[in-house]
Amino acid sequence: MMENERPMVKITNVHKVFNGKLHVLCGINLEVNKGETVVILGASGSGKSTLLRCINFLEEPTAGTIEVDGIVINAGEDDRTRHNHILDIRKKTGMCFQSFNLFPHMTVLENIIEGPTTVLGQKKKQAVVYAEELLDWVGLTDKRDEHPSRLSGGQQQRVAIARSLAMKPKVMLFDEPTSALDPELVGEVVDVMERLAKEGMTIIAVTHEMHFARDVADRVLIMDGGVWIEEGTPEKIFNNPDHERTRQFLAHIL
């Protein structure tokens, strides 16, 4: 297919400077193909979360180009269509946060149908049908009418994934989705992410979950000081890394 030839996400020469001096991203390039699962590793403060947040413009890149499913936005370009393009990119990308960020005043079901009804203008009935499918898929059908505060961290993150998927995104961004979880709850979230990858979702994940990086990812990238220092298949990165920094970093987290 033609679609397959074009990368789903294309990041070209992206820079991000905070407060006029803190240079967090220094000319990042990244292409992610449809259906690919990419894991970004790196020490804290290396800029990996910032990069992820630049993809859906939660952070404005200072320079460079972001392309998601054919929508291209150049940093610093300010025309009338830009705002709509950003909203379009956000509709095509789902994002899961470290702190879940479910809406506490809504039930689980209301959280999931919020995007489709408010943003896409779907009828509530139609949105509920799909939301229930998603709840079943993440294994939380019985929590349908609970408020998020009643759920465990792992359950909350699974609801957050369902909420993102309700928008039928083309790309899923995971920003350290398991870092705030108790160790015994990590598995249930990683399991959902793994099934998502197997069903062909395009995934970009920042995570320290080594099982996911080693066994699920198609490609692993290591970031340090705002640049890529290494890229390759999980086997290569974990067994035979080229770079000394990679070796040090992996020794720390494994």
Place this chain on the structure above:
Amino acid sequence: MTAKTMQTQATGIPPEAERVLKQIETKQAMYRRKMTIAFAFLIVFMITALIVLGLDFKFMLKWLPFVLAGSGYTFLVAFLAISLACILAVVGALGRLSKNPVFNSIATSYVSLIRGTPLLVQVYMWYLALPQIGKALEGYGIPGIQRILTLPAVPAGILALGVCYGAYMTETVRAGIQSIKIGQTEAAKALGMNATQTMKRVIFPQALRVIIPPVSNEFIAMIKDSSLVSLMGVWELSYRAIKVGRRHFQSLEMLIMVAFIYWIMCIVLQFCQEKIEKRMARGDRRIS
């Protein structure tokens, strides 16, 4: 409710632990009993004080309907003023948080000016000074403006109170909006919501829960400040009570009576506030 959950958990708990649980339960019951007794004492004390003072209850009863007839104005003024204040507060808070320099500066000056001047001066400003402004404007060639700006007492009072409380509540609403964590905004944005949808669907409903107690505070204060419209000769509650008290030289009776009427109104409001807060608390682990 706590006692019940404890009991269900108590099955299979060793006897010495059960004794501790029992102790906690009796302690709570004791506390509740003591509270009731203390309140009862206070009420009895108050009633005795009223009797000892030798109040003329017949006189009070005779004038009660006349004074109560003024409560209509009190309610009308307070209700319309608080409605106006709520609208101004939301618009003002959005202005204070806005990145639009015009909108932001107007909202900031509004809050600063109104909070920085006495309500009494503002009331007279709306009632007595506005017609003069109208006259000046008419001099610049806007026909009929003076008549429009010459407000009757009640609308002037409603505007004065509404605009004044709107300024205070602007800050309450702004603080409420800012108390919602940035993650909520980010989650809404990540779903593709625009700024209006984010505010309406995600931020404001959560902020509302935070601002209900302080806004109820304002509402209760407003009920009492509505007596300021008596300055413009409106025959509301306190005006009537003071008038009658002075004429018959029985101010104590009338003042105590009107104080009680205000108190009862505020107790009703407080009750409503608690109901609303309970409703809003859905999904909050600390309460449910």
